[in-house]
Amino acid sequence: MEMAESITLDLEQSFGDLNECVLVTNPDRVIVYANTALARLLRVEPAELAGAMTKQFFADPAQFEEVGELYRSPEDPRPRKKAYAFEVIRSDGTTTSVEVISAPIFDAANNLSGYLFVVRDISERKALEKRLSDVALTLEDALEAISEGFAIYDCDDRLIICNDNYRDIYEHSTAAIVPGSRFEDILRFGLTRDQYNTGGLSKDEWLEQRLVKHREADGSVIEQNLADGRWLRISETRTRSGGTAGIRADITELKEARARAESAYKNLSLMADNVSASITEIDTDGVCVFINKTGCEWFDGSPEELIGTSLRDRLPWKEREVLLPIFRQALQGQKVASEVSLNFPDGVRRECHLDCNPRVNDQGGVDGLVVLVNDITDRKKTERTLAELYAITSTRELGHEEKIAEILRLGCEHFELPFGIISDIAEDRYTLAYTHCPADELVSGVTFPLGDTYCALTLKANEPLATVNAAQSEFAEHPCYKLFELETYIGAPLIVDGVPYGTINFSAPSPRKRDFTAADIQIVRQFADWIGHEIARQRDHQALMDAKINLERVASIDDLTQILNRRAFLERANTEIQRFRRSKQPFTAVMLDIDNFKQINDQFGHAAGDEVLVKFSRSISNALRAVDVFGRVGGEEFCLILHETQENEALLVCERLRRTILTDCQMEDVDQTITCSMGLAVAAREDIEFSTLMQKADTALYQAKTSGRNKCIVFGSEPAQTPD
16 A cells, blocks of 8 residues: 555656646556646546546547557557547546557566556647638638639649639640649640740740749739630739749630720720820819820820820910819810810910810719810911901002002911012012011012022922921922021912912021911912902003003193193193182283294294294293193293292293293294293282183283283283393
8 A cells, every 4th residue: 555655656746747647557547647637637636536447538438448459468569559539528528639648567577567648638739620621621612612713832833722713724734733733844734735825935935934923923913825815814922831822814805805995995096196186085183084196296295294194284374264164064064165275385376166075974973074175276367367358458548559568467477477578570580579577677679599589499389388397398408498597488479460470478587386287378379369469450550540641641731842731731720720719829820922933934934933832842841840830822822820929029030931032942943033922910819710810911911012022011010121
């Protein structure tokens, strides 16, 4: 008894404080000793275990018998399990899983004296294994539920698990897609069976590129094309254990739909880019999501620079204020059309017709606006120019020269160019006939060689010609560009009465920001047509005026003496008498008669008489003022009106004329002194008609004749003795 207590005491000292459960039995597996840890496991007091049979703690008695077979022959050379597991029953009736390690105990005589058991509670491990098993099953079920292909490779790049969709995607590689296969080997297997579209690369090149992406496994998307035309989207990432997890999705339909969408977008973009209007789409915040080629040009940027930005913010604040109510109205779902004038970032101001079209979603809300902007600058400008051209050409307030000047001004304004010229071209000389310029740099009448001007090209083409950037055109080689460096030019030939006259042209030393339009060509053609017609009309008018002057001259000038005839003189005389009655400014009428003129004709002939008349008329005309009026009223009778003269002044003038005749009118072939007699009559209040005044002067002339000739007598006075 003491020996047993001593053994128990020794065992307690050895195993009592261990956390491991320790059990010692005799050869019949009756408990000799159990430490506190085992008592806690079985939920009994340690004293209750001593002498107990271990069988009572086996949940399955068959397991007790099965395990007992190992201990019936402890010297049996057959290897025993180092550890085995079973379920035990605790004192409260519950069960738990344990793992037991055993060893035989021999006495000094090497006889079996019992067994030592180390018992471990593995219930938590068993529960964890159960949960892991459940998770694995759930994972397998989840993988099979995924419509995409899924696979996990370990840190050695060997396949751990994949779903059936993964195998179905790579149907030619199914035989190689088994757990433990290396990723590279699976790829090579598929390459040998032409599973992949290598895109023109060799199989080794394609494999190397694919392995690089696979090793990166950074989550980036890879698109893979299979030989049968299918497309896969692949995304691979690293697992925590250093392996790789990857998903394969069949995106063939998506690629085809995307290709169709891209094709439709390209076609739409192609159409939009070939439209001369600006087409943009903006979201509800005003951010650009689409812009065509014309819009990029107007907003002075590329699609990459403009998309994602607010186009409205690129306009001056005044334009933004104009557009704001239009966009607000369109965002309420209303289509809005308006005409606005905008300064665009490319530096050009445009008159625009703007259409704002709401983009409505399925719920009826507005997702954005499609904005179509048509440049109507040329149309509006053309309308204004044609209206002003009509006003200029139809007015009677302007003369010929003024109309031409106005047309040149209008052309400079319409084409936005500083210089306007109408040239007169004769042979190879180019003359500035009319000019318009900001600082009078061009002077009418200046001449150039025709070959040194762009107009030589215009006349050769026989139609309007234009360039907005001569340096980038055939104009760069022309002498005019080298001499004057004119970058912008538009001109048209001038035809007058079917014959080339010159050109009308407008120019500038700097390139024009806007190309000339078809409307501009028609405008300069109309300018040329009207100027040609106006020059022709002016020529006709001048010819008519010349003809009229000639007719009037023929009707009013005496053929022989080239002074006013009787009719013309009397018309002028009546005008003078009317002026006298209005202004009371005096004038004197003088009747002149060549003395003894009939005798000259009779003795020396009518030719001599005509020559006397001519010399007499020339002498009197040369001695008169421009305001005086002189005319032949009879054969050798003449009449003279001395403007603003009283009796004494008129008499002095007549005396001077009488002496002039004595000195200037003598002829070698006429052996007779040429003299004349004059009768003067100063206009008086009672002289209502010139005929009464003329009759007074004629009376005074008669007195001069009858009193000896070669005299000047004033009406109402006595004849004086002539000193000569």
